[in-house]
Amino acid sequence: MTVADVLLVALGVVTLGAAMLVVTSRHLVRAGLWLVVALGGVAGCYLVLTAELVAWVQVLLYVGAVVVLLLFAVMLTRAPIGPSPQLDRPRVPAALVGGGAGVGLAALLVDAYRWSHVEQPPPGTAERIGAAVFRQWVLPFEVVSVLLLAALVGAIVLSTRAGDRSAGAQPQGDRPVRTRPPLDRAPDDGDRVSDEPRAGRGR
Amino acid sequence: MHPVIPYLIAALLFGVGCYGVLVRRNAVLLLMSLELMLNAVNLILVTADTSIVGVPRSGQVFALFVIVLATAEVGVGLAVVLRFFRLRGSVDTDLLDTRRAGDGAGGAVRAEDTAGGTAAGPETAAVTAVQADTDGGTGEVR
Numbered sequence: 001m002t003v004a005d006v007l008l009v010a011l012g013v014v015t016l017g018a019a020m021l022v023v024t025s026r027h028l029v030r031a032g033l034w035l036v037v038a039l040g041g042v043a044g045c046y047l048v049l050t051a052e053l054v055a056w057v058q059v060l061l062y063v064g065a066v067v068v069l070l071l072f073a074v075m076l077t078r079a080p081i082g083p084s085p086q087l088d089r090p091r092v093p094a095a096l097v098g099g100g101a102g103v104g105l106a107a108l109l110v111d112a113y114r115w116s117h118v119e120q121p122p123p124g125t126a127e128r129i130g131a132a133v134f135r136q137w138v139l140p141f142e143v144v145s146v147l148l149l150a151a152l153v154g155a156i157v158l159s160t161r162a163g164d165r166s167a168g169a170q171p172q173g174d175r176p177v178r179t180r181p182p183l184d185r186a187p188d189d190g191d192r193v194s195d196e197p198r199a200g201r202g203r
Numbered sequence: 204m205h206p207v208i209p210y211l212i213a214a215l216l217f218g219v220g221c222y223g224v225l226v227r228r229n230a231v232l233l234l235m236s237l238e239l240m241l242n243a244v245n246l247i248l249v250t251a252d253t254s255i256v257g258v259p260r261s262g263q264v265f266a267l268f269v270i271v272l273a274t275a276e277v278g279v280g281l282a283v284v285l286r287f288f289r290l291r292g293s294v295d296t297d298l299l300d301t302r303r304a305g306d307g308a309g310g311a312v313r314a315e316d317t318a319g320g321t322a323a324g325p326e327t328a329a330v331t332a333v334q335a336d337t338d339g340g341t342g343e344v345r
Contacts, residue, residue: 004204012212019216019239023223028232035235042216042242045209051249051263054270058245061270066238066277073231073281077288087229089297094225102218109210118254120204124263132260133267144271151275158282 004120007048015041026083032071039063050123206254209246217243230284230294234277241273 018037025031039062046055122128133141216239223236245266252262288294 002204005208008204008208008212012208015212016215016219019219022239023219023226023232023236028229031232031235035238038216038239039242042246045212045246046249046266049204049209049249049253051252051266054245054249054263054266057267057270061274062238062242066274069277069281070231070235070238073234073284076285077231077294079229079231084229087232088226089228091226094222097225098218098220098222100218101221102215105214105217106211109214110207113205113207113210113254115205115207116254118204118206121253121259124252124260128260129263129267132264136258136261137264137268140268144268148271148275151279155278155282158279158286 004048008045011041011044011048015045026085026087028074028079028084028087029071029081032067032074035070036063036067039067050120052123053126053129054124204253206250209250213243213246213250216240216246228295228297230287230296231281233296234280234284237280238273238277241269245269 015038018034018041021034022031022038025034039058043055043058043063046052046058220236220239220241220243223239224233227233227236248262248266248269250262252260252266255262284294287299291298
């Protein structure tokens, strides 16, 4: 057991414990905050595995952007502050499938690698990763930029198209939502759209 | 360094995420569990980069790409979830109605929902019945 092994075991315990809390917590916001711990633990694993740049990108994008987005979604969907009942489906089948997948994969990987030992490669700094991205993986890199643009446009279109006028769930989408429906929508459609959230809110 | 340790962590993390995706009803929590699964895959990629001799650092580049894809997926996924919430007033994935997936206006509140829901008023049932009639006989009111 080297220092790297000890660090990996410790980070793995933290990550798995936080992940278990993410999937079992009864509080929505606490699940999001435990997700920060789990993703941070994975970032620590990357650091030990010499993937410096990936670790910092993980901290920036996952712990920064994705978790903030998820917490915003929790707030925008009017999640209750306290514990919410009926958050889970019956647990036994899911535990069977999830546990089976985890244990099966673990058995396969343990069987493949046993207790083999490898030397740590030189760290993947921004310089080395940048060279790899812009020499060998230029085409996927450009395709990813197109995909990001498509995702951006898709998210905007989805969140501003003809929603209801009462909820105001997205502040930046308010203006198009208010002005557009009378133009491209029949009056009965408008009635129906404004009816539905009222019907759903009682649930 | 023994590569079996991070591999084991990644496999178990994938199992935990799989359990979360299957067990959670709330769509936002479902996305959180999905993030756990994607992180397990990333951990596998980064570990393979250190333990397998091949094109140097290609595993880390793949992990970067997967992180970017996951971010885009979360953005679009949350837009879908928020739109679903605006239509139905809930993010419960059990309320998803696959029969009317192509309907831009979001379709009718399902008749099953009003029957099984806890606090659906009579007016909701009336609206549902009217809409089910105007569907042209696609669904019978259950």
